[in-house]
Amino acid sequence: MKIFHRRGGLRSVTVVGLSVAVLALAACGSGGSDAAPGAAVSVAADGTDDGSQLTLWTRAPLEKQAKLLVEAYNKSHKNQVTLTVVPNDDYVAKVGAAAGSKGLPDLFAADIVYVPNWVKQGLFRDISANIDGLGFKDSINKGHLGAGTVDGKQHVLPFVLDLSMLFWNKALFKEAGLDPNKAPATLEEYAAAAKKIQALGKKDVYGTATGLNCGGCLVFTWFPSVWAAGGQVMNGDGTQANFTSDQSKKVFDTWRDLWKSGAVLPSSKDEAGPTWTAGFTEGKVGLMFYPATLLSSTKFDVGVAGIPGPGGGASTFVGGDGIGISKDSKKAAQAWSFLNWMMSEEAQIEVLAKDNDVVSRGDLANNKYAAKDPRLVTINEVAGKGQTPVAMNFQQAYNATNSPWLSLVRDCVLSEGTDLQPNNQQITSVLSQ
Amino acid sequence: MGVSMMSGRDRRSRRRLSPPSPARRGEAVKGWLYVSPTAVFVAVLFVVPLLLVVRMSLSRWPLLTGDQGVNAPDNYTKVFNNRFFADSVVFTLKYTVLATALLIALGLGLALLVQESSRWKGLLRASFLIPSSLGLASASLLFYVLYSPFAGPAADLMEKLGWTFLGSPNAALFSTVFLIVWRFAGFYMLLMLVGLQGIPAELYEAARIDGASRWQTFRRITLPLLRPTLALTTIMCVTGSLLAFEQFYILTKGGPDNSTITVVQLIYTMAFQGQNDLGVAAALSVIALIALVVINAMQLRAFHNPDEK
Numbered sequence: 001m002k003i004f005h006r007r008g009g010l011r012s013v014t015v016v017g018l019s020v021a022v023l024a025l026a027a028c029g030s031g032g033s034d035a036a037p038g039a040a041v042s043v044a045a046d047g048t049d050d051g052s053q054l055t056l057w058t059r060a061p062l063e064k065q066a067k068l069l070v071e072a073y074n075k076s077h078k079n080q081v082t083l084t085v086v087p088n089d090d091y092v093a094k095v096g097a098a099a100g101s102k103g104l105p106d107l108f109a110a111d112i113v114y115v116p117n118w119v120k121q122g123l124f125r126d127i128s129a130n131i132d133g134l135g136f137k138d139s140i141n142k143g144h145l146g147a148g149t150v151d152g153k154q155h156v157l158p159f160v161l162d163l164s165m166l167f168w169n170k171a172l173f174k175e176a177g178l179d180p181n182k183a184p185a186t187l188e189e190y191a192a193a194a195k196k197i198q199a200l201g202k203k204d205v206y207g208t209a210t211g212l213n214c215g216g217c218l219v220f221t222w223f224p225s226v227w228a229a230g231g232q233v234m235n236g237d238g239t240q241a242n243f244t245s246d247q248s249k250k251v252f253d254t255w256r257d258l259w260k261s262g263a264v265l266p267s268s269k270d271e272a273g274p275t276w277t278a279g280f281t282e283g284k285v286g287l288m289f290y291p292a293t294l295l296s297s298t299k300f301d302v303g304v305a306g307i308p309g310p311g312g313g314a315s316t317f318v319g320g321d322g323i324g325i326s327k328d329s330k331k332a333a334q335a336w337s338f339l340n341w342m343m344s345e346e347a348q349i350e351v352l353a354k355d356n357d358v359v360s361r362g363d364l365a366n367n368k369y370a371a372k373d374p375r376l377v378t379i380n381e382v383a384g385k386g387q388t389p390v391a392m393n394f395q396q397a398y399n400a401t402n403s404p405w406l407s408l409v410r411d412c413v414l415s416e417g418t419d420l421q422p423n424n425q426q427i428t429s430v431l432s433q
Numbered sequence: 434m435g436v437s438m439m440s441g442r443d444r445r446s447r448r449r450l451s452p453p454s455p456a457r458r459g460e461a462v463k464g465w466l467y468v469s470p471t472a473v474f475v476a477v478l479f480v481v482p483l484l485l486v487v488r489m490s491l492s493r494w495p496l497l498t499g500d501q502g503v504n505a506p507d508n509y510t511k512v513f514n515n516r517f518f519a520d521s522v523v524f525t526l527k528y529t530v531l532a533t534a535l536l537i538a539l540g541l542g543l544a545l546l547v548q549e550s551s552r553w554k555g556l557l558r559a560s561f562l563i564p565s566s567l568g569l570a571s572a573s574l575l576f577y578v579l580y581s582p583f584a585g586p587a588a589d590l591m592e593k594l595g596w597t598f599l600g601s602p603n604a605a606l607f608s609t610v611f612l613i614v615w616r617f618a619g620f621y622m623l624l625m626l627v628g629l630q631g632i633p634a635e636l637y638e639a640a641r642i643d644g645a646s647r648w649q650t651f652r653r654i655t656l657p658l659l660r661p662t663l664a665l666t667t668i669m670c671v672t673g674s675l676l677a678f679e680q681f682y683i684l685t686k687g688g689p690d691n692s693t694i695t696v697v698q699l700i701y702t703m704a705f706q707g708q709n710d711l712g713v714a715a716a717l718s719v720i721a722l723i724a725l726v727v728i729n730a731m732q733l734r735a736f737h738n739p740d741e742k
Contacts, residue, residue, distance in 0.1 A: 093705040096496035121497040213688050266592060267583040270599055272686050275583055396707025401686040402517060402694060403707065410690055426516075 040153070041325060042129035047337025051078040054334055055105035058083070058159070059091040062109065062321055065160040065293075065357055072351045073341055079334050081107075092395070099123055104326035106335045109159045113219075113394045115147040115322045116238070120392060124148065124155035124324035130336055131157070134343060139363040143318035143388030156322035157339055158360035160293075160352075163316045163383055164220045166190070166308065167280065168287035170301040172197050172205065176286070183305035186312045187225055190287065191254050191263075197286030198263035207263030209285045210255075211276035212413060215406045216399045219389075220317045221289035221307065222409075225251045227387055228309030234431065238391025241427035243408060244420060250310035252412035252420075259413050269414065272401070292379050293320075296356035304375040306382040316386035358383055397430040404430055489715035496709035508716035515703075515713075521694045528606065528695065529674035535614050536670050537663070540621025547622065548629055558626075561619035569616060573683035576612045580684070602692030605685045609693070612680055617673075621666055628662025629655070664736035668729060675725060696721050 058066045063085045070083045084105065086094050092114070098104045099121075110118050118124065131137060131145075131154045141158045148156025170180040176196045184190040194207030211217035223233050231247030234240060242248070258264055265279045279285040283300055289307055306314025323342075325335045341347055348359045353369040358379055365380035391397065398405040408423035491505040512518060547557045564572065578584055580598035582591050591597050598608040632655065640650045656663075678697040681687065687694040687702070694702075696717065704714035 092496070092709065096705070096709065099497045100499040118497065121495070123497060213686070265583075267581070267588075267597075270582065270597060270689060272688065275581075278583065393707070395709070400702060400707035401688065402691045402702060406688075407690065 040126035040129065041332045041336060043333040043336050045130070045133050045340070047335070047340050048333035049078050049337050050334065051080075052331050052334040054079055054081045054107060054331060054338060056081050056083050056323075056338075057091075057095070057105045057108040058085055058321065058323075059088045059109070059111070060085055061088055061293075062160045062162075065352065065355070066109070068351050068355055069159075069342060069347065072347065073338055077337065077341070079337055081338060095123070099327075102328050104328040106326060106329040106331050107323060107338060108326055109321035109323040110156075112144055112147050112158075112319055112322050112388055113391075113399070115144075115156050116150070116390050117392050117394065119148055119150045119155045119324075123327055125327055125329070125332065126153045126155055127157075127325060127336070127339070128152075128154045130340070134340075136343075136361055136363055139361045140343070141318060141360045141362070141383065143386060144320070144322050144360065147388050147390055148322050148324065156324040157343060159321045159323035159342070161318060161358040161360050161383060162320035163292040163318060163358060163379060163386060164224055164289050164307060165292045165316060165379060165382065166287065166305045167290040167295075167298070168193070168303045169280070169283060169285065170303055171283075172200075172286045173303075176200055180301075180303065183303055184287070184308060186308050187229075187251065187254050187310045190308060191258050193287055194258060194263040195261055198261070204284050205286070206265040206279065206284060207286050208258065209265035209271075209276070209279040209288050210268050211271040211273055212268050212410060213270050213406065214273035214276055215401070215403045217271075217273060217276050218409050219398045219405070220291070220319055222251060222255075223389065224289070224307035224315040224317050224386065225309045227315040228307060228313030229311055230309075230313065234389060234391060238389065238394065239428070239432040241397075241424050241431060243424045243427070247310060249420070252409070252417060254310065255413045256417065291319075292316075292358060295375065295379070302375075304378055306378070306385065314382060314385065316382045318383060318386040318388045391431055393431050393433055396433075397427050486715045486718055489711055490719045492712055494710070494712035494715070496704060496711050504712070508710075508712040509720075511710075511713045512717045512720065515699070517691060517694050517699055517702075518717075520691070521696050521699045524606075524693060525675060525677065525695045528610070528677060529671055531606075531610055532613050532674045532677075533667060533670045535610065536617055536621050537666055539614060539618045540625050540666065541659075543618060543622040544625035544629055548626060558622075561622050563619065564616050565620040565623075567616065570679045570683060572612060572616045573680045576608070577684055580608055599685055600689060602689060605689060605693050609680050609684055612684070613674075613677075617670075621670070624666050624669075625659070625662060628659045631662075632658045660736060664732070667736070668732050671728065671732065672725060675721075675728070 056066070056070065066083055066085065070081045074080050091111075095104070095108065095110070095118075104123065110123075115124075131140075134140070141161060144156065144158035144161070145154060148154055166183060168180075168183065173180040173193070176193070176199070178193055178196060184193050190208075196207075197205065198207035210221060226233050226245070226247045229247040229250070231245045232242055233248065234242055243252075255264075265285060267279075268276075277288075277290060277294060280288045280290055281294070281298065292304070295302075295304065306316055308314055323339065325332050325339070329335055343361065345361075345364060348361055348364050349367045349369065353359050353364070353367045353376075356369070356373070356376060358376075359365060359367065362380075362384050365383070366377060370376035370380055397403055404423060404426035408420065408427065411417055411419045411423055489500075490508050491503055493501040493504040493507070495501065543561055547554055547561070567575070579586065582588055582597045582600075585591070585598075587598075597604065599605045636654050636658075637650060640654055645653070676697050677695045678701065681693050681695050681698055682701070685693045687698055700714045700717050700721070702708070703717065704711050
């Protein structure tokens with residue numbers, strides 16, 4: 001072989017490739033001890049704090065809360081966590097690439113609606129044994145814990161909760177002759193209030209707003225209306241859509257009527273997400289279903305209540321991110337130290353509650369910071385009544401830009417909703433894939 | 434058969450009998466050395482990824498769990514059964530025809546304009562060319578704001594007219610085409626200008642002496658001699674348009690109501706938004722690649738000048 005021999009070269013490449021694959025397989029097969037990537041985690045209750053370097057990934061919308069938590073942990077522990085914040089739209093691709101090349105960080109957070117799928121794909125390690133050891137396990141937010149539970153094993157703890165709530169602009173309520181201290185109790189009252197504010201005829205002021213081209217926004221703000229009325233949007237496994245129920249139909253009818261009456265911010269029609277809250281934040285919208293995480297950055301006087309359904313009730317979408325130990329982590333004991341601290345009273349109250357964020361433990365809902373602002377108590381209390389929908393194909397059915405859920409809503413609200421049945425069927429066929 | 438076998442063996446043995454001289458072998462090694470950097474680049478950056486994509490397209494390959502073994506031809510049937518496949522192909526072709534026709538016509542028109550007029554030539558050329566210096570993604574973001582019914586400068590006007598730039602399927606298509614024309618017309622003008630300047634001035638002089646009209650000169654001299662340039666620009670434009678992604682990803686996200694999904698966008702959606710299936714995405718990539726090769730071959734043939742050779 002004086003010059004590069006083609007077939008020989010190919011063969012040696014194949015041999016190298018095969019041996020890499022064999023090694024990788026061997027690594028997968030040697031689970032058992034806690035340190036081995038992929039295996040179930042069962043470590044000391046407090047984890048290990050021995051000055052290790054840990055890595056943590058999260059997506060940009062939760063940057064503020066993630067930074068606060070990581071800074072506080074690093075200050076009080078020998079372990080040091082390095083935080084990486086990834087743009088929202090790139091997060092799935094980045095996690096996917098890392099999972100494929102076995103390069104996931106020790107800890108990573110995931111949009112709670114994607115958690116069931118990611119747990120099933122084996123991206124998170126089973127931490128049931130340690131979660132069971134927590135004395136306050138029963139007061140941890142059930143929606144988040146449930147989303148990370150597969151075959152009775154828990155994989156994920158709530159990292160940051162984001163709830164959808166009814167927000168109203170008190171100044172505009174007063175101007176329109178509505179009681180600024182009383183929330184609309186039903187979806188019908190909500191619509192009536194929006195029309196009244198629209199009737200003020202003020203320039204650039206609208207009754208309400210939403211994101212009619214943003215699947216995630218609509219899931220987040222409209223599912224609770226159905227739940228509040230006692231309906232369900234899917235079956236228990238998340239394999240069948242149920243938008244032909246009376247409760248769902250009433251929700252769509254109310255919004256279609258609102259849209260036709262002109263009481264909805266016109267740019268809502270094409271709003272794909274980036275600016276869906278901007279109108280309310282600028283004080284140009286009377287009332288809106290809005291993310292509770294934005295309460296701390298809302299400068300004017302707003303009221304906060306649970307999202308009502310047709311005929312009353314109150315509910316919320318318990319969104320936000322769950323966090324767990326990745327399959328690739330070799331420092332499970334150290335990573336658990338972070339998770340254990342994150343769930344502690346100290347972190348929940350002195351970091352999250354202090355920043356006006358929602359705590360993820362029900363037993364801490366009435367804390368000293370919440371007591372200063374009754375709206376926080378409302379949010380914390382509604383959190384217990386809310387739901388986190390579970391479905392394996394959630395992203396494709398609802399959040400994706402070409403999701404059948406978007407087609408359904410746009411047909412129901414912007415036109416006459418004549419295709420409700422086939423659109424519902426389309427969602428089911430994506431969900432049940 | 435026997436004869437041919439014999440002759441084959443014959444040839445081989447003859448070659449073995451007369452080995453290449455050391456000097457020639459040295460030259461061959463040198464030749465290999467010269468091409469090796471390019472060869473390595475082509476292999477690492479083109480051939481290997483291409484083979485990987487082909488393998489992906491034949492395997493079950495979810496984004497989050499990686500290669501799960503061969504499942505051919507499932508991914509291809511899934512592509513054809515995808516509810517947006519046919520729509521995305523039709524839309525991509527429609528967009529390509531529209532964008533190519535506008536860009537080629539406008540590029541040529543602008544080139545003729547800046548070639549003819551003398552006083553404003555520099556200013557005109559520069560102003561047509563400036564948008565080309567902006568990245569396509571940045572340009573798309575710029576237009577996203579300009580078109581926005583919430584933050585855009587025309588927000589009030591749009592509200593009065595009850596019409597938005599990206600609100601209906603046709604409006605979204607034409608608004609995006611406008612962005613592309615704004616961004617690329619100068620670039621194609623430049624290519625056309627180079628082609629125009631390659632046409633000898635004597636031909637025009639001769640035509641003028643013969644009393645040819647402007648139209649005749651354009652039709653009989655400019656167009657035929659511009660053929661290679663037209664071929665180049667058309668192929669570039671068609672290929673670029675068929676692979677359109679950023680502008681639609683940023684401006685319309687495939688909306689409204691899934692009316693502006695291009696093929697590449699569908700590939701992206703399959704891989705990273707929901708389905709998270711790299712296998713199916715790779716299968717569509719392979720189909721797109723084959724289609725591109727076929728279309729480019731057809732174009733080359735169409736523009737081939739029978740007189741050359």
